Amino acid sequence: xxxxxxxxxxxxxxxxxxxxxxxxxxxxxxxxxxxxxxxxxxxxxxxxxxxxxxxxxxxxxxxxxxxxxxxxxxxxxxxxxxxxxxxxxxxxxxxxxxxxxxxxxxxxxxxxxxxxxx
Numbered sequence: 001x002x003x004x005x006x007x008x009x010x011x012x013x014x015x016x017x018x019x020x021x022x023x024x025x026x027x028x029x030x031x032x033x034x035x036x037x038x039x040x041x042x043x044x045x046x047x048x049x050x051x052x053x054x055x056x057x058x059x060x061x062x063x064x065x066x067x068x069x070x071x072x073x074x075x076x077x078x079x080x081x082x083x084x085x086x087x088x089x090x091x092x093x094x095x096x097x098x099x100x101x102x103x104x105x106x107x108x109x110x111x112x113x114x115x116x117x118x
Contacts, residue, residue, distance in 0.1 A: 002043070004034040004052055009059065014066040015073055020101050022066060027098040029108075030059060034081065035090040050085050058084060070095045074113035082117050090116045 009030040014022050034050055043049055058080050067073040078091040096110035 002036050002038045002049060004036075004050055004055075006030075006032040006034075006052055006056060006059070009056065011060070011063040013063050015068070015070060015097075016101070017068050018101055026100075028063070029096040029098060029110075030063070030077075031094045031096075032059065032077075032081075033092040034085070034088050035092075036087045037089055038087075048087075050087055055081060055085065070097065070111045071113065074111055075115070078113060078115035082115065088117070090114065 009032070011028045011030065012025055013028055014025045015028065016022060016026065032055070034052075034055065036050060038048065059077055062073070062077050062080060067076070074093045074095055077093055081091045082088055092112070092114045094110055094112040096108050098108050100109045102109075
């Protein structure tokens with residue numbers, strides 16, 4: 001099995017339920033793990049693995065569309081990755097909202113979601 005990680009991807013986006021979030025936006029950190037069962041004894045070219053730059057492009061594009069819940073966003077990103085990359089068997093994603101609009105709250109909030117190919 002081969003695992004590819006995209007770590008600490010930073011985005012500014014307008015995800016959230018509250019009007020303030022939709023107007024002002026927020027910073028998000030995304031971490032993704034992609035698992036593929038490789039059949040090659042040794043990987044010698046990009047066709048035998050997943051192009052993580054192409055994965056990043058899909059994630060970056062999806063992050064541009066405002067979404068009320070991080071859970072929906074995570075599910076959509078996982079589905080897009082599985083749809084576009086046939087070698088991937090499992091996607092794990094965490095999305096962290098770096099500055100949640102919670103009074104007197106210091107820290108961040110995050111969700112984690114995993115999806116396997118059927």
